[in-house]
Amino acid sequence: MEEKEEYGKYDIELPWLNHKFHLPSGVLESEELWLKFSELVFPVYNIKDFSRFSIPFKCIAVDIANGEAVVLSDGEIVSAIRSSMAIPSVFTAVETKGRKLVDGGVVRNFPS
Numbered sequence: 001m002e003e004k005e006e007y008g009k010y011d012i013e014l015p016w017l018n019h020k021f022h023l024p025s026g027v028l029e030s031e032e033l034w035l036k037f038s039e040l041v042f043p044v045y046n047i048k049d050f051s052r053f054s055i056p057f058k059c060i061a062v063d064i065a066n067g068e069a070v071v072l073s074d075g076e077i078v079s080a081i082r083s084s085m086a087i088p089s090v091f092t093a094v095e096t097k098g099r100k101l102v103d104g105g106v107v108r109n110f111p112s
Contacts (some may be wrong), residue, residue, distance in 0.1 A: 059084035060104030
C-alpha cells in the first residue's frame with residue numbers, strides 16, 4: 001500500500017518483473033486519449049458498422065505479429081481509431097479481436 005502513491009507518478013516507468021525490466025511496447029498508454037475519444041464519439045458509440053455513420057468511415061491498422069494490413073470497418077469506434085494511430089514505440093499497440101494492432105502507415109501509408 002505504501003508504494004501505491006508512486007504508481008503513475010512518473011512519465012516513464014520500467015516495471016521490474018521476474019528479475020528483469022519489462023519494456024512496454026510504447027511510451028504512452030494514453031488512457032487520457034481513450035477517454036477523450038470516448039467523449040468525442042459518444043453520439044455514435046452504439047453504431048458498430050462504421051458504414052452507417054453519416055459519413056461512412058474505415059481506417060487501417062497493421063497486425064504486429066505478421067505485418068498484415070487490417071481494415072477496421074466495424075466494432076468499437078474508439079478502439080479502431082486508437083489502433084490506427086498507435087505509432088510503434090510512441091503509443092502502445094491496441095489488442096482487438098485477438099490481434100495487436102498499430103498504425104497502418106507502418107506498412108502502407110495510403111490504403112488502396
